[in-house]
Structures are given as C-alpha cells and as structure tokens.
Amino acid sequence: MQEQKLQSLEIHEHVIEAAKRLEMGRREFLQFCTAMAATLGLPAGAEAAVAEAVAVKKRPSVIWLHFQECTGCTESMLRAEHPTIEKLILDVISLDYHETLFAAAGHQIEAAKQAAMKANKGQYLLVVEGAIPTKDGGIYCKVGGKTAIDIVKECATDAAAIIAIGSCASWGGMPSTDPNPTGAVGVNKIIDKPVVTIPGCPPNPYNFLSTVVHFLTFGQLPPVDELGRPKFAYSRLVHENCERRAHFDAGRFAMEFGDEGHRKGYCLYKLGCKGPETYANCPTILFGDAGAGTWPVACGHPCIGCTEQGVGFQKPIHQTAKVMTYAPPASFPRIVEEQGKGASLGAAAVLAAVAGAAAGAGAMVAKNLGLSHAAEEAEKAKQSSEQKPAEKV
C-alpha cells in the first residue's frame, strides 16, 4: 500500500521537478520525505504532505542573526561531508539575511535585511544564533551600532515564528558559563513571543531541517517541551539510545581515558558522561553523514550535556551524572493510538511528540543521504557476498 502510494507520487510533476532541483533521484527524494515524516512522528501517509510542501510551497523567508557564539551552528549546517543536507536546508528556505554567508556588508546588508522584513512582514522565520548579552545595557554585542537586544526585539516584532538555534541562543550556552561576565541569556529572556529552541553546541542540522519542514508543511513549528525544544528530537535521554548502554547495565566502565575499558568501548559514565541526564537524539540521528559512530560517545568522549541547560558548560566534565532512569518510571507514555479514532494529519502535526523509534528510521535515511547510488549498490553487493557462505552452512 505504502509502496503503491510512493510509486504514484514518483510520477507527480512537482516531485519530478523537486528531485531535479535537488539533484536527487525521485525515489531518493521521496525516501527523504518519508524519513522526515517519520522523524517528526507523523502518521503513515504524511510523507505525501511533506513531499508536496517541499516541492511546491513558497520557501519561507529567513532572517538569520548572529550574536555571541562561535558560528558552529552555521558551520554544522554547511560542512556536511556530502552536499545534501545543506543543499536541502538552502532549498527549503529563502535565506534573505545571514551575516556570515552574505558577500555584502555594512549599509548594503542592513538595507537587504530591512527590505526582506518589509516584504515578508508577518511571514518570515527569525533564526537567532548566539547568546544575547544583557549586562551594562547590552553593549558587549553590537551590529551596525545597535545592541543585540534591540536587534532581536526589532526583528521578532513581525516574525511568523522564532527559532533559537544552538545552546547559546536557547539559554545562554557557553557564553553564559559562570561567572557569565556579559550577562548572556537566551532569546526567550529578551522577547515575550514563543521561541522554539534547538540546543546543541553545535546543534544537529537534521533537527533544524525537520523543524523547518514542519513549518513549511503545517504552517506552524512543531510541538515543544517546557524548554521550547521540539519533542520529536529532545524527548529521549542520550542514555536511552546509547550503543554503550549494555555496558552501563552490566557495570562495565572505562575508568580512565585510554585504559582497557575505554579501548574496549565500555560505558563512559565514570569519565563524566552526562548522557543519563541529557535529552537529545544524537545517538539515533548522528552527526555529519560519515556513517556509524559519528557522535561524541561513539568517538570515545563522554557526552558533556551540551543540549541541556544546567548541565552543559555548568557541570564539571568529570562530575558523574544524575541517573534519571535507574529504576523504571511509575508510568510510561502510551505507545499506541486508541482504537476507533484514527489521528488526522492536522492533529498528528500538533501531537507529533513521541518519535523516539521513528527518529531512528529517519536517521537511517539521513545517514544515507548523499551517498551515491553506486556506493550503495557496492555496499549491498558486499553484504550479500559476505552473507552467502553463512547461508550454505
């Protein structure tokens, strides 16, 4: 049934055009839309709405501001090993102002920003990267003679939605580390509109892309937790999906960097891993598209809790984490829809909160995005030749 639906979409002219524009195969484009729908926790069939939105809808204008930060958020979007992720991001949005990426400078770029805000009044997405210093009237970060505080307020006034990208913009991040000399805070401390936060230092570009695709498909940003983080990405602890979890449960720990336990891939809890108190989908979504093992713990470094306010950049790296899942919680969330009332697409957009396993499915496709068809075929051939002797036994 699903297969048939995908086949009928494959010959849709908008899908053909979109795939061509993105230099992807039609099947690859639809796989991407299916993965995106799964990542967002949408019901079966939603990939058609996602495909239509990406293929047909007018790209939202984006005003992207930079304040106190290292530009790692932008770098993580643009430095994918293969060009696909940043190509997708730059295809689904119309980037009308971005200080790092724009060739223009000075009055020219200021004028471009004002023109974009005027032309897209009430419809543009405001993306803020970096913390906002509040001490001494906000003088520690100024652009074009205006403080970061004034710029955020000005740009937020007519924005349709606001995204704080990275831990700095979400809650102050690294610039707010004690003693926080500039009084750095997140965007939500400056304006009183809702702010969707995508923390991480840097954040995962796939989470940003999924958030924007949700906005494009449904005209609103995805459901968030009490800290403003999209639930599809931040509802599970790193510890829940960690590949070293069996070692934690069995009491096998690395005690020092480079010791036998570390070399064998044992759990990093005793080296200060904050996975047990950090909500993020790093182990399922991974970073870059280099394949398995591209996230901190898999590389042998403890999670420092970079997505978690009060943990990342606050708790010492070697301090052991508060374990929140030692005993099963008293109640678990429902994992199946009640019989009789199928969720509508609109309702699912609002309720798309429980996406732990689905995010894994999305990650698998995300991981493969950009790999050439030939490389995939070669990998498949290799796997099947490796399997053959075993079948004979």
Ligand code: FSX
């Ligand atoms: Fe850097 Fe972004 Fe960290 Fe902050 O990411 S990667 S310091 S979250 O604002 O540029």
Ligand code: SF4
């Ligand atoms: Fe993984 Fe860290 Fe949890 Fe160990 S403590 S299982 S390394 S997340």
Ligand code: F3S
């Ligand atoms: Fe950050 Fe921990 Fe993920 S350090 S990138 S939340 S594994």
